[in-house]
Amino acid sequence: MIYKSGDTAESDVFAMRRLSVPLHGHSTGFDYKHTTLHLWKTLTHSVKTHKLDLNFILRFLSSYNCAQRLILVHDLEFEYNYNLIDMVLEQPESPIRSCTLAMLIEPIELYVRDFHDLLILKLNDKSNSDISRKLVQIVLPLDNDDTQKFKETYKNLFENSIETDIEVVQGEKTIISKLLIQLLEGQRNEEPNHSLSATKLIAKKLSEGVEGGKPVIDYDIFIKIFTHDAFAQLSSIFDMYEDQYGCPIQVAIEHQCQSKIEAECFQDIVEYTRSPSGYHAKILRQALDKEPIDYTTLIRTIIGHESKDLCEVKLEYSKMYDETLHQTIEHRIDTAEIKKIFVVIIATGDDLTPRNGEEDCSGDKDSSSSTGAPLNAITSKVMEKKSKHSLDVLEKFAQILKMRTSN
Incomplete structure (x- = not known):
């Protein structure tokens, strides 16, 4: 039925x-x-x-x-x-x-489809907001192997190179286009070490740009630093600049960039470098705070990171916002079936029962608000079942x- x-x-x-x-007559298969x-x-x-x-x-x-x-x-x-x-x-x-x-x-295909949808939305003038940061959000977490899969999947699905589509929508030779294309080259150094001499030199050049009121580092080199250097190297540069020159790295970025949106895209790379899980937790919160709720970003982040780093994102979310992601989902998501799916996915390791006699206030905004207990029971059963799969x-x-x- x-x-x-x-x-x-x-x-x-x-x-x-x-x-x-029990799954298909036995508990482990x-x-x-x-x-x-x-x-x-x-x-x-x-x-x-x-x-x-x-x-x-x-x-x-x-x-x-x-x-x-x-x-x-x-x-x-x-x-x-x-x-x-x-x-x-x-x-x-x-x-x-x-x-x-x-x-x-697969998560890669999910990211590709979201990326393409944003480009089409902008191309058809249906988006009043700048899509640049969302495009960066999608490709920034990809490692070199995933980047190649991303480009291959895009080509297979849409029969065009992603670099061409980026330049058509974002403009040829713009800083944002160059940044996205360089991120998609998949040439980042993935070694965990860094060069102290390079760190000092780049931090010094950034400081000179702030003092002189104009960029000292060539734009192409600046982009390559952010897209090719190891994250350990970038973190060292940011820390060195702030410790040595007593100024947030954001100030140096703003002096280097030509527009606010460009600076925000590079600042996103700073935030991701310092805390990938914190970066994604912030993205989730921003999507939940939007009116209407940004379901596309929530779906991409929660389902797309389910088998990757969602546990770390949940932990960081709890630290940053003084409530669990599960609690926020229960309170804010207004589509019953999506709420249930999100709760099931994020439930691993969570205590789903109200603490210290607190009332379960799940589902205030949808028709399932009277089924908070069944929802928790479903979640518990699902997680028990998942743990028994072969x-x-x-x-x-x-x-x-x-x-x-x-x-």
């Missing part, structure tokens, strides 16, 4: 019932063949009687981690010629659609991809 998204109480009962049963068959039957029945039920897909996928979800999606296409990603993309744009899509694809998921994923390639 397929439950409609409005049947909140029934959907909670359905989810709890499904999650309380991930029987992706059986699960894929069940999902395929449910989806094909759903599209015959209703439109594609994105809420059901979200609830179903919430039981599995990123690698397992990818296995199910690929096996659906391989075994049953059912391209779930394309079917989701055919649905009208909405936060639910974006969240569902994010659960079906460790051969990635091997099975590789086998599926190998079979698809050979055919």
Whole structure:
């Protein structure tokens, strides 16, 4: 039976019932063949009687981690010629659609699609705000290997080089275009050490630029320092400048740049260099503070970092804002299904029960506000279930991809 998204109480009962049963008859296996068959039957029945039920897909996928979800999606296409990603993309744009899509694809593809959407938005003059910082936010955390995957994925999806599209939208030879393209070169030194002599020289040049009122470092060299030097080297430069010359590094950056948005993009690199988890925690808070809520950024950060560094981001968020990310999500997210997915993903290691007799004030803004206890029960069941999945998921994923390639 397929439950409609409005049947909140029934959907909670359905989810709890499904999650309380051992996975496919045993507690430790991930029987992706059986699960894929069940999902395929449910989806094909759903599209015959209703439109594609994105809420059901979200609830179903919430039981599995990123690698397992990818296995199910690929096996659906391989075994049953059912391209779930394309079917989701055919649905009208909405936060639910974006969240569902994010659960079906690899994090790199999620970043690529968001990057491309921003470029298209700006190209069509549908964005009144500057997209430069968001573009930097997407590519800044990528290491050299991920950067190459990012460019390859962009080319495969949109049949154009990302460098060309950046210059079309952001302008040729602008500082922002050069910064983005240099970040995407994937040539950053990833060694943890740094050069003290280079640190002193660059800090001195930055100081001279502030004192003289004009940049001393050539723009191309300045960009290359921020995009190619190791993060340890950058951190040393920033600290040396502030300790030696008694001035925030932001002042030197502002003197080096030609506009406020350029300075903000370089300042983002400073913040990420000093604390990657703190940088992402700040991005999450800004997205939650927006009116309306910036679901695109929340989805990219929470789902995209699920299997990477979300635990560190959650910890830093708690330190910075005196409440857990889980608590903020409960209070502010106004879309019930997205709230449930976010809570499940961020729940690892969290104490989901109210502390010291505090009331559970989850869901003030949506129709599921009366189901705070079931939501926590669902989350606990999901996390228990995830912890029991077998460790051969990635091997099975590789086998599926190998079979698809050979055919």
